[in-house]
Structures are given as C-alpha cells and as structure tokens.
Amino acid sequence: MDLRHLKYFIAVAEEKNFTRASERLFIAQPPLSRSIQQLEEELGVSLIERGSRPIELTDAGEFFYAHAQALLNKSSELKSMTQRVGRISKALSIGFVASTLYGKLPKIIRLYRTRYSNVELNLVEMSTMDQLSALKDGRIDVGFGRVRHEDPNIRRIVLREEKLICTVPVDHRLCALNRPLKASDLAEENLIIFPKNPRPSFADQVLDGLRARAVQPKKIIEVRDLQIAIGLVAAGEGVSIVPRSLEGLKRDDVVYLELNENHSISPIIFSARSMDRSPEIQDLLSLIYDIYDEEGIPHTKETL
Numbered sequence: 001m002d003l004r005h006l007k008y009f010i011a012v013a014e015e016k017n018f019t020r021a022s023e024r025l026f027i028a029q030p031p032l033s034r035s036i037q038q039l040e041e042e043l044g045v046s047l048i049e050r051g052s053r054p055i056e057l058t059d060a061g062e063f064f065y066a067h068a069q070a071l072l073n074k075s076s077e078l079k080s081m082t083q084r085v086g087r088i089s090k091a092l093s094i095g096f097v098a099s100t101l102y103g104k105l106p107k108i109i110r111l112y113r114t115r116y117s118n119v120e121l122n123l124v125e126m127s128t129m130d131q132l133s134a135l136k137d138g139r140i141d142v143g144f145g146r147v148r149h150e151d152p153n154i155r156r157i158v159l160r161e162e163k164l165i166c167t168v169p170v171d172h173r174l175c176a177l178n179r180p181l182k183a184s185d186l187a188e189e190n191l192i193i194f195p196k197n198p199r200p201s202f203a204d205q206v207l208d209g210l211r212a213r214a215v216q217p218k219k220i221i222e223v224r225d226l227q228i229a230i231g232l233v234a235a236g237e238g239v240s241i242v243p244r245s246l247e248g249l250k251r252d253d254v255v256y257l258e259l260n261e262n263h264s265i266s267p268i269i270f271s272a273r274s275m276d277r278s279p280e281i282q283d284l285l286s287l288i289y290d291i292y293d294e295e296g297i298p299h300t301k302e303t304l
C-alpha cells in the first residue's frame with residue numbers, strides 16, 4: 001500500500017463518485033477503479049458498498065478513511081519538516097492576517113531581524129484558514145491568525161485576547177452618547193464585516209458576538225478586507241467592529257468607540273506544525289513574550 005492508494009481512496013470517499021474523483025485527481029477512471037480494487041485485495045476487505053450510488057463506504061471503509069486522512073497529513077508534515085531541517089540557510093516564512101499588522105507584528109519582525117540577522121524572514125498575508133493548509137504543505141512555518149480551529153497536526157497557542165472596538169463615521173449619532181457602546185446600540189445600524197472569504201473568519205466572531213446578545217443589525221455588508229470596511233465606514237455606509245489595535249490607523253473621517261461588553265474580544269493565535277520545535281520558532285515565541293512583558297500587555301505564556 002502506498003500513499004497514492006490513500007490519496008485515491010480519500011478522493012473517492014469524499015466525492016462519492018468515481019467520475020468526480022478521477023477529475024479531482026486528474027487521472028482517468030479505469031486506473032482509479034483498479035487502484036481501489038488493488039487496495040481492497042491487499043487489505044482483504046471491501047471498503048465500498050458494492051452497487052451503492054452515490055458511493056457509500058463499508059464500516060471498514062469509514063475506519064480506513066479516518067485514518068488514511070491522518071496518515072496523509074502526517075506524511076506531508078514529515079516532508080516539509082525534513083526539507084526544513086535539511087536547509088543550510090535558516091529561514092522562517094510567516095503567514096499573518098492583515099489586522100495583526102496594526103498590532104505588534106511590525107515591531108516583532110523588526111526586533112527579530114535585529115536579533116537574528118542570520119535568519120531570512122518571508123512574510124505572507126493570508127487568512128487563518130489558509131494558514132492551516134499552508135503550514136501543512138510547507139509554504140509557511142508560522143501563522144498568526146484570529147480564528148480558533150482544532151487540528152491534530154497544528155500546534156496553536158492563543159498569545160493574547162484583544163479587545164474589540166467599534167468604528168463609526170466622525171459625525172455619527174453614536175459619538176454623542178459619550179459612553180462605551182452596548183451591543184444593542186448597534187441594532188439600528190448597517191454593520192460592515194470582513195473578511196468575506198474564506199470562512200470561518202473574524203467576520204463570524206463579530207456576528208457570533210452579536211447573536212449571543214440577540215442583536216440583529218439592520219443590514220450586514222460583507223467586504224473583502226478591513227481597509228475596505230474602514231473606507232466604507234468613512235463613506236457613511238455603516239459601522240464596523242474591529243480589533244483595538246486598529247486605533248493605530250489614524251483617519252480624520254472615522255472615530256473609534258469603546259464597546260462595553262467585556263467578552264467582546266478576538267484572540268491572536270500562533271500556529272506552527274506540531275512536529276516543529278526548531279530554534280527559529282522558539283526564538284520568535286520568546287521574543288513576542290519579551291515585547292508583551294516590556295509593554296505590560298497581559299498574555300499567556302505557553303511554549304512549543
């Protein structure tokens with residue numbers, strides 16, 4: 001049994017159809033069917049219920065599917081980790097969600113470059129969900145995101161919880177309240193959320209927070225990124241809930257207002273491959289904690 005067999009079987013199990021699976025794998029259908037047959041012969045059990053349309057897995061097939069997926073993930077992690085260990089020059093590729101650029105990310109990168117000038121840093125903007133696949137296939141080594149998501153192959157550390165605030169146009173009626181906003185203050189407003197895709201994203205944290213308080217904004221406007229959200233707020237299209245670090249984005253046409261709900265928070269989450277204990281990553285984590293300590297920012301202190 002080789003990894004190709006596992007990959008083919010997973011495609012059939014997920015597509016529930018040989019034609020779609022062969023299209024997904026970019027191979028013809030006969031070699032795909034042969035490969036599944038060989039796999040069943042080798043295992044001595046049926047993995048697919050004969051004659052089922054759409055395809056249904058037998059109990060053995062369900063068991064094999066669950067474990068084959070985990071094995072494939074491990075093999076791609078093993079591949080990227082081996083390549084990483086074998087690299088002569090040290091390098092670290094970091095995926096980040098755009099909002100972290102308004103938090104401590106620029107300072108972290110500057111300090112890391114000063115302290116570890118022998119390590120080549122690459123920065124790539126990507127959503128939290130894209131960071132997971134990029135970590136698994138070795139395109140990045142570390143991700144900084146905001147969405148909580150469990151995956152056995154990814155080590156995740158919530159670095160800190162950041163408070164959320166509300167941004168409104170400079171002449172908006174909510175500015176006159178002169179007090180922190182309640183979620184219910186937003187019920188009459190158009191709410192601009194980001195990023196629209198991929199989901200789940202920061203947008204869902206904002207929506208879940210309002211839903212938990214039974215608040216339904218007048219209209220939800222989904223946009224690609226936070227720059228567009230702030231621009232639309234400035235244009236008077238609505239209000240937007242953003243991480244507090246966005247206050248650093250100074251504009252004279254929007255105002256940032258406090259939200260009084262103490263659970264209006266968004267985590268900043270560090271992710272790396274579970275197997276990866278490389279010194280470059282450990283150093284990065286300690287440097288982040290150093291900055292937090294120096295600036296008196298409350299944080300967790302988990303290690304790899």
Ligand code: BEZ
Nearest residue numbers: 100103104105144159268
């Ligand atoms: C922060 O703002 O705390 C932060 C941002 C990016 C990476 C790590 C931490």
